[in-house]
Amino acid sequence: xxxxxxxxxxxxxxxxxxxxxxxxxxxxxxxxxxxxxxxxxxxxxxxxxxxxxxxxxxxxxxxxxxxxxxxxxxxxxxxxxxxxxxxxxxxxxxxxxxxxxxxxxxxxxxxxxxxxxxxxxxxxxxxxxxxxxxxxxxxxxxxxxxxxxxxxxxxxxxxxxxxxxxxxxxxxxxxxxxxxxxxxxxxxxxxxxxxxxxxxxxxxxxxxxxxxxxxxxxxxxxxxxxxxxxxxxxxxxxxxxxxxxxxxxxxxxxxxxxxxxxxxxxxxxxxxxxxxxxxxxxxxxxxxxxxxxxxxxxxxxxxxxxxxxxxxxxxxxxxxxxxxxxxxxxxxxxxxxxxxxxxxxxxxxxxxxxxxxxxxxxxxxxxxxxxxxxxxxxxxxxxxxxxxxxxxxxxxxxxxxxxxxxxxxxxxxxxxxxxxxxxxxxxxx
Amino acid sequence: xxxxxxxxxxxxxxxxxxxxxxxxxxxxxxxxxxxxxxxxxxxxxxxxxxxxxxxxxxxxxxxxxxxxxxxxxxxxxxxxxxxxxxxxxxxxxxxxxxxxxxxxxxxxxxxxxxxxxxxxxxxxxxxxxxxxxxxxxxxxxxxxxxxxxxxxxxxxxxxxxxxxxxxxxxxxxxxxxxxxxxxxxxxxxxxxxxxxxxxxxxxxxxxxxxxxxxxxxxxxxxxxxxxxxxxxxxxxxxxxxxxxxxxxxxxxxxxxxxxxxxxxxxxxxxxxxxxxxxxxxxxxxxxxxxxxxxxxxxxxxxxxxxxxxxxxxxxxxxxxxxxxxxxxxxxxxxxxxxxxxxxxxxxxxxxxxxxxxxxxxxxxxxxxxxxxxxxxxxxxxxxxxxx
Numbered sequence: 055x056x057x058x059x060x061x062x063x064x065x066x067x068x069x070x071x072x073x074x075x076x077x078x079x080x081x082x083x084x085x086x087x088x089x090x091x092x093x094x095x096x097x098x099x100x101x102x103x104x105x106x107x108x109x110x111x112x113x114x115x116x117x118x119x120x121x122x123x124x125x126x127x128x129x130x131x132x133x134x135x136x137x138x139x140x141x142x143x144x145x146x147x148x149x150x151x152x153x154x155x156x157x158x159x160x161x162x163x164x165x166x167x168x169x170x171x172x173x174x175x176x177x178x179x180x181x182x183x184x185x186x187x188x189x190x191x192x193x194x195x196x197x198x199x200x201x202x203x204x205x206x207x208x209x210x211x212x213x214x215x216x217x218x219x220x221x222x223x224x225x226x227x228x229x230x231x232x233x234x235x236x237x238x239x240x241x242x243x244x245x246x247x248x249x250x251x252x253x254x255x256x257x258x259x260x261x262x263x264x265x266x267x268x269x270x271x272x273x274x275x276x277x278x279x280x281x282x283x284x285x286x287x288x289x290x291x292x293x294x295x296x297x298x299x300x301x302x303x304x305x306x307x308x309x310x311x312x313x314x315x316x317x318x319x320x321x322x323x324x325x326x327x328x329x330x331x332x333x334x335x336x337x338x339x340x341x342x343x344x345x346x347x348x349x350x351x352x353x354x355x356x357x358x359x360x361x362x363x364x365x366x367x368x369x370x371x372x373x374x375x376x377x378x379x380x381x382x383x384x385x386x387x388x389x390x391x392x393x394x395x396x397x398x399x400x401x402x403x404x405x406x407x408x409x410x411x412x413x414x415x416x417x418x419x420x421x422x423x424x425x426x427x428x429x430x431x432x433x434x435x436x437x438x439x440x441x442x443x444x445x446x447x448x449x450x451x452x453x454x455x456x457x458x459x460x461x462x463x464x465x466x467x468x469x470x471x472x473x474x475x476x477x478x479x480x481x482x483x
Numbered sequence: 484x485x486x487x488x489x490x491x492x493x494x495x496x497x498x499x500x501x502x503x504x505x506x507x508x509x510x511x512x513x514x515x516x517x518x519x520x521x522x523x524x525x526x527x528x529x530x531x532x533x534x535x536x537x538x539x540x541x542x543x544x545x546x547x548x549x550x551x552x553x554x555x556x557x558x559x560x561x562x563x564x565x566x567x568x569x570x571x572x573x574x575x576x577x578x579x580x581x582x583x584x585x586x587x588x589x590x591x592x593x594x595x596x597x598x599x600x601x602x603x604x605x606x607x608x609x610x611x612x613x614x615x616x617x618x619x620x621x622x623x624x625x626x627x628x629x630x631x632x633x634x635x636x637x638x639x640x641x642x643x644x645x646x647x648x649x650x651x652x653x654x655x656x657x658x659x660x661x662x663x664x665x666x667x668x669x670x671x672x673x674x675x676x677x678x679x680x681x682x683x684x685x686x687x688x689x690x691x692x693x694x695x696x697x698x699x700x701x702x703x704x705x706x707x708x709x710x711x712x713x714x715x716x717x718x719x720x721x722x723x724x725x726x727x728x729x730x731x732x733x734x735x736x737x738x739x740x741x742x743x744x745x746x747x748x749x750x751x752x753x754x755x756x757x758x759x760x761x762x763x764x765x766x767x768x769x770x771x772x773x774x775x776x777x778x779x780x781x782x783x784x785x786x787x788x789x790x791x792x793x794x795x796x797x798x799x800x801x802x803x804x805x806x807x808x809x810x811x812x813x814x815x816x817x818x819x820x821x822x823x824x825x826x827x828x829x830x831x832x833x834x835x836x837x838x839x840x841x842x843x844x845x846x847x848x849x850x851x852x853x854x855x856x857x858x859x860x861x862x863x864x865x866x867x868x869x870x
Contacts, residue, residue, distance in 0.1 A: 344504035
């Protein structure tokens with residue numbers, strides 16, 4: 055019997071929710087990104103099998119099989135990111151955590167305990183019923199998962215007040231080839247934002263806050279420096295800068311009549327704030343940043359994390375590089391700004407490659423201004439060494455827990471042909 | 484065989500497919516919630532369509548089945564960030580699939596039955612008016628009660644309640660009797676457009692001959708078909724379509740709403756929750772009239788978690804009940820549980836197909852309450868209470 059036949063037999067015997075069907079494997083081998091043809095031909099690969107585990111025992115079994123058959127394991131949440139983190143770059147077992155979506159809220163201790171497949175907005179609705187709320191959540195909360203966001207890392211709604219997701223975790227439980235581990239404190243850095251390259255997250259404990267009235271209001275700003283100065287003076291739950299052109303795009307695709315100027319959308323718990331109808335509509339739209347894709351039909355997105363102090367110089371360079379039709383959204387954390395540049399494009403046209411080049415240029419400008427890409431994932435793994443301050447430590451940890459590089463290979467830690475091609479592309483840019 | 488659209492249709496589908504943001508907000512799809520595999524989900528189907536349109540994928544029999552596991556309830560459309568007209572897209576895709584590969588077995592059976600007996604249930608055509616009470620006088624009114632196939636053969640109590648309500652309020656109405664034939668909804672929903680066009684043409688000519696001006700339906704599927712599909716298809720076929728289309732709830736509220744609200748001394752007691760039929764709610768925007776009528780009967784209206792444009796499908800539509808019975812009953816079971824959790828005495832709907840399927844799902848779920856009733860039965864109940 056062929057090794058892979060034996061593998062398939064064993065998988066089918068062990069797991070009730072499995073698919074070897076070519077179409078299903080294809081569907082579970084993409085994220086939200088659409089690469090230009092020449093990069094896609096290198097990066098695109100298809101899972102060997104998709105497994106939907108129901109419990110930690112099955113996750114352990116997946117890792118056992120991975121080791122036994124030397125097959126990579128690629129954890130997958132809702133696949134709402136665009137850095138290739140869930141792409142089975144070297145084939146392997148895609149582990150879809152959607153069936154591990156249990157969560158529980160201890161309303162006395164104000165603690166959430168969740169499995170990786172639990173969806174943020176499902177949790178938020180339940181927490182709100184109990185008079186509680188998540189402190190931070192991603193703007194893709196209606197579908198993105200606890201495991202997905204923790205593995206991806208980053209900032210979102212609430213980060214101005216509470217910081218990124220990594221600052222809002224009490225403890226996680228991960229499984230790797232050595233067994234089950236409970237991780238907290240300093241050690242979280244080996245897992246949060248590491249895209250499952252060091253272990254598979256199976257549970258997370260996350261502190262919650264009391265539910266408070268959110269008041270959204272708009273501060274018109276003259277320029278980005280003005281926005282940064284406004285932020286220094288206010289205590290805000292969330293702050294988002296929306297460029298004049300982003301507002302214009304929203305008006306075009308939504309038929310809205312938003313003011314077409316640079317604005318700072320602020321959300322505060324201050325009971326004395328006046329209700330602002332336009333701000334509240336924009337706040338309600340926080341989950342729909344991709345609406346402007348309608349303008350495309352495709353979109354090229356660049357996300358750069360910049361220290362707030364460097365934001366004005368970065369932003370002025372950015373404005374000189376991006377096409378006139380691009381919109382910018384900036385989410386603020388305590389000390390950083392996530393600058394999201396959205397370039398409406400069309401993947402069927404030549405300009406799509408040009409727009410991707412622009413996205414690379416933006417990353418380069420970001421690095422020059424003490425920033426880094428929001429995530430390196432698969433497509434920007436060649437930059438990890440340059441932009442991750444603890445890279446050497448992380449790499450040595452990875453080698454210790456995953457010597458065969460089976461845990462989501464190619465992500466964060468460069469591997470294979472793609473990083474070399476991307477490095478070359480970066481030089482050309 | 485390759486399934487690839489051409490011409491204008493190809494352009495339209497391509498634009499819709501490319502604009503998908505893959506955000507997965509459409510994870511709320513009831514069929515996906517049950518099956519759990521993305522090939523069933525709107526996002527997964529859009530991804531595969533993209534592959535097929537770019538020549539990188541071929542639609543195999545599994546994928547064909549996945550396309551037809553959708554009830555076309557349209558919940559996905561309400562959460563789509565980029566406003567893809569998904570109901571329309573799913574129906575277009577089905578039509579293209581059927582044109583090249585033929586219908587699924589159960590859907591073919593339905594078409595055969597309509598071909599022979601003019602109803603999808605395989606019932607004899609001359610029994611279509613068997614529900615009609617003997618001695619009931621019909622008029623040559625220009626207002627037609629179109630009972631539809633389900634109320635004529637499977638949920639006769641709805642047709643009966645309707646004509647009794649009309650009689651009570653002295654509303655004159657016309658009825659086609661054995662000349663009434665399927666509206667074509669089932670054919671359209673299952674991708675069998677060419678046959679549906681023939682049915683539609685036949686119906687339109689019949690309605691014209693009978694001098695009909697207004698059509699009142701108790702079936703949400705008939706209502707959607709007459710009000711959305713007929714005008715569009717008639718335009719394409721070069722036929723005139725100039726009829727007022729009303730669902731019973733709209734008609735009754737207009738004709739007798741005040742009478743029910745203020746003219747009834749005895750009121751019904753208890754709690755009712757309302758299930759928005761997808762074809763009446765999300766597809767055609769009728770949300771308040773049924774609720775107003777329920778409240779007018781005296782019942783306390785309690786909402787389920789999913790209501791109005793965020794309502795949850797009963798699981799029967801889009802040919803799913805016919806071809807994928809287990810899946811449809813599991814979706815129906817979820818809806819029944821939602822209704823059960825409200826503590827309502829009655830689960831009221833405004834569609835015989837929803838009622839039939841919710842009753843079936845309730846039996847399978849093995850729960851006692853709530854009693855599943857159509858809005859026409861609730862109205863008749865309050866009329867009878869008043870003697």
